[in-house]
Amino acid sequence: MTYQVLARRWRPQRFDDLVGQEVVVRSLRNALSSGQVAHAYLFSGLRGVGKTTVARLLAKALNCEKGPTADPCGVCATCVEIAAGSALDVLEMDAASNRGIDDVRELREVARVLPVRDRYRVFIVDEAHQLTDAAFNALLKILEEPPAHVVFILASTEKDKFPATILSRCQQLDFRPIPGDVIIARLQKIAAEEGFALTPGAARLVARATEGSLRDALSLLDRVRAFADAGIDEAAVTEVLGLPPQEVLLSLWDALAAGDAPRALGIVREEERLGRDTAALYAELVQLLDALLLLACDGAAPVAYAEEHRATLRASAEEVGVPLLLRLVGLALEQRAMIATADRPGLAVAVAIGRLALWPRLRRVEELLAAGGAGSTGSAPAPVAPRRSPAAGHGTPPAGNSPAIAAPTAGAAPTAQGRLGTALDDAGAHLLAGRVRAAKDVVVEGSTLVLRFPGAPAATLASLRDSLGELTAAARAAGLPDEVRVEGNGDNGQPAAPGLRQRVEADPRVQRVVGVFGGRIEKVEEKA
Ligand SMILES: [Zn+2]
Known part of the structure; x- marks a missing residue:
């Protein structure tokens, strides 16, 4: 027959x-x-x-x-x-x-x-x-x-x-593309009736690889079945599709999340050396980022990864958060076109992955913006806590946590401002640390630590004062006076206003943004 x-x-x-x-x-x-x-x-x-x-x-x-x-x-x-x-x-x-x-x-x-x-x-x-x-x-x-x-x-x-x-x-x-879960259910029903084993993870992988085409999904199932007679699991599907093993993919994500460009590039090289298609690796990475975004929005969302990895991915997604994952997915997609048209796709993949590994810089900018931003009361889109404490970093320049931000005081002995910021970072209060670094002055006056935020929006000041407990603890940990006072600008009144441009140029937030991006101020306009 x-x-x-x-x-x-x-x-x-x-x-x-x-x-x-x-x-x-x-x-x-x-x-x-x-x-x-x-x-x-x-x-x-x-x-x-x-x-x-x-x-x-x-x-x-x-x-x-x-x-x-x-x-x-x-x-x-x-x-x-x-x-x-x-x-x-x-x-x-x-x-x-x-x-x-x-x-x-x-x-x-x-x-x-x-x-x-x-x-x-x-x-x-x-x-x-x-x-x-x-x-x-x-x-x-x-x-x-x-x-x-x-x-x-x-x-x-x-x-x-x-x-x-x-x-x-x-x-x-x-005719609509057939939803993934419908394809998965169909594959499982067919496998059950045909009497062969198909793990849920393998069914998900097949459905994902065939993007809404049931016929393609069934053809792929035929191919995997011919290859793996004992039963179909994720490893068999990955092998038939020529995909990188999930462990490789996950360790690549780990390197990216840590901002460790050398490690990420090392993984790409190794895949190349093993004769695997790095463009496929990149495509898988895009899928993984997409799944992380899905998980960040809904921790219970079904994703095509093995059960034993899902908890890790979910935690990772929560940690990184939706705003940054959106940017990462966007960047990853943009670079896909670059890879598709490159003369040397292997090199293009390395460049694309290297760029993705620099993304922790984005976090710092987020923190900067959050620090000076419209004065969230603490419930605004949560800024992301870096995945690792600076001390556990890998010592690579792009991954370094704060040098770019701390630039104004680099080289000098740590100031009260720097010490307080570091203590807050160590306590995991990175948003607060960013705000402290954005203060105009942090000075010791007698037995009081005074944080000055001239011109800061009232909401920012209120939010800082709500955090006095954390500030006090961090001040104590940093060996500073543990009586902390947050000063605005007489709180309501602005002082005699200097020219708009001078005000903007003097704004520490602006200075930091300019420092991080390496730009200059072209024009200053009052917004209606
Ligand atoms: Zn008939």
């Missing part, structure tokens, strides 16, 4: 068996039960989402001996022949390989000749956007005055390539 591929063996024979195209199925069921079937349909959507399958089901529904019916019997001669692809009145044509003038004649023939046996002549044209202009014109003539016994079903992955004149005469049904 020859092996029949899963996609064929499990091709739905009834509308009820079809998964993931509820809207399409409902429209067709309604049309069939109300007797309002159109003479021309355009089924559009990605490959492998069920267009041809639905076309055949519609042909059956129209021509079944018990029909027309939304539930063809599946056993009459017509149903059996359509399922086998041998029905005389259902013609299937692939426009990708048959686009010549003969097919135009055939179209005319179809329109003229009455069905041999069944109610309708159903003409299914796959990849119909590839028809020639002559064929489209012939088709248009038929559609202008369609004979009662003809139904055309055009299937296409590229709807935008159809002439408007054709589109306007077709009933258009858009």
